[in-house]
Amino acid sequence: MKKLWNIFKAGLVTDNPLLILMIGLCSALAVTSTVSNGIGMGLAMTFVLLFSEIFVSTFRKAIPSSVRMPIFLIIIGGFTTIVDLVLKAYFPELSKSMGVFIPLIVVNCIIMGRVEAFSYKQKLVDSIFDALGMGLGYTWVLVGMSAFREVLGNGTFLGVQVMPxxxxxxxxxxxxxGGFLIFGLFIAFNIWMKNRMALKAEAAAAKENA
Amino acid sequence: MKGNARLGLILAVFAAIGCGTLAVVQGITAPAIAMQSEKALNESLKKLFPEAASFEDITETLKSTSKTVSFEKAYLVKSAAAPLGVAVKAVGSSYGGAAKLLVGVGLTRNIAGVTVLELADTAGLGQNAMNDAYYVNKAEKITFPGQFKGKYLTDAFEVKKDVVAITAATISSKALTEIVKTAADAAAAWLENQAAPVATPADQAAAAASGAPAQAGAAPTGGK
Incomplete structure (x- = not known):
């Protein structure tokens, strides 16, 4: 249980895909001009990541390593297309505002990166937690960045006027x-938080030893 | 060699499963997607021509004469009794990529209305063309596409002269105006060719045929 929690937590802070691993940045900077885009993109990406990791982890023994890349791409592309079609059919408004970004999930390095580096080598349950952690880690940064950008740059939050x-x-x-500036501040904040967590862990470990 | 064949086979199996799954999902969602886009189109056509009762597809007979603007769809809009005008779904390129506009032209050769269907310009700047709460004329609450309503085709359509630009988004404003102008001119020319109201399907075919040669010399519709 402790191990799964650690895997999950890694995606949120210590190995945050955007702020530490620095992958999937293009989408993060492109869609974060409004909060609703940030939430939508975050959830769509998490969905694709989760199912891609589940699929790859389940079939990892059946995927020969020399053709793993094209197979990953088929899997990721397949789930992305499913998300795209479902959004178009049942959530036309969301699909309209994120139109061009959904197909870009296919080339979002976070998914390829996690599938390659994690779920191809790990058990199914671990992969699920990794996907959820990474997905939420991506989502919170997107939502946080877009909140700053929408409120300061447009005076609204989720489309509602919040500034006088x-x-x-x-x-x-x-x-x-502005996106780059906010992103840089988020990196700084995350590193500060990561260091604090490390210090705390050290202190706890020292206490235990003493 | 044998190993390669095996790899190819495995790859093929994965690809086949992927294709099969997508085919199923596509089959389930296709009707809903078609319905959504139909609904969106009907709503926007109704916005341009409130009395509209039916639409007739005239995409084949209405071609763009511009290299930068292409027409995706064109409709002859009719009320219960008579034609009301032409609506053109025109695609051109704006600051952030393709822009899709629906332009309506009435029988009196003025613009019945303009709706921005798709636009990917900078949020807060050019994208304001899609924002229903962004007014280029704050006193009268007129939006950027709204200002074209009722405009005569004999006008100049020049940004910052007779067309009010979106603040700090001149490129978007110019691009959109260009699309409106091209679509409206083509629609008006089409109406000109069809001076007599369409009565029967036979007349219609004849009119369409007579309309086509006039456009035959036009450059093939652009787009990269």
């Missing part, structure tokens, strides 16, 4: 440079 009418939105935050 007199507030002049700072367009900078909606534009790519």
């Amino acid at each position: 009418q007199s507030y002049q939105p700072i367009l900078f935050f909606i534009l790519p440079p």
Whole structure:
């Protein structure tokens, strides 16, 4: 249980795909101009990641290592297309606002990276927790970044006006440079948190030894 | 050699399973997707022509004369009694990629309305063309596409002269105006060719045939 929790936690902070591993950045910077996009993209990516990891982990013995890449791509592409079709059919509004980003999940390095580095070598249960941790780790950063960018750059949160009418939105935050700035601040925050956690763990370990 | 064949076979099996699954999902969702896009189109056509009762597909006979703007669909919009005008779904490129607009032209050669269907410009700037709460004319609450409503085709369609630009998004404004202008001109020309109201299917075919040669010399629809 402790091990699974550690795998899950790694995705959130210590091995956060965006802030530590630095993969899947293009989507993170592109969609985070509104909170609803951030949530939608995060959940869609988590769904694809989860099912890809489950599938790869289950069939890992049947996948020869010399053709694993094309097989991973078939699996990831398949689940992404399913998400795309389902969104188009039943959630047209969401599909409209994220239109171009969904197909990009296929080339989101987080999925390829985790499938290759984790679930191809690990047991099914571990893979599920890794997928959930990584997916949520991706989602919280997206939602956090988009919250800052939407509130400062557009004066709204989830489309609802939260800043006073007199507030002049700072367009900078909606534009790519603002995205990079916020992203950098998130990296700094995450490293601070990671160091704090490490210190705490050290202190706990020292206490136990003493 | 034998090993390679085995790898190929395994790859083929995975690909086949993937294809099969997608075919099933596609089969389940296709009707719903078709219904959604039909619904969206009907709603936007109704917005341009409130009295519209039926739509007739005239995509084949209405071709773009511009290299940068292509027409995806075109409809002759009719009320219960008579044609009301033409609606064109035009695609052109704007600042952030393809922009899809629905442009309606009435029988009086003025623009019945413009709706932005798809746009991928900068949020907060060019993307405001899709924002129903962004007004280029704040006093009268007129949106960017809204300002084209009622505009005559004899107007200049020049951004910052007779078309109000979106603040800090001149490229988007110009691109969208260009799409509106191209689509509206083509629609008006089509209506010109069809001066007599369409009565019977036979007339219709004849009219379509007479309309086609006029467009025959047009450049093939653009797009990369």
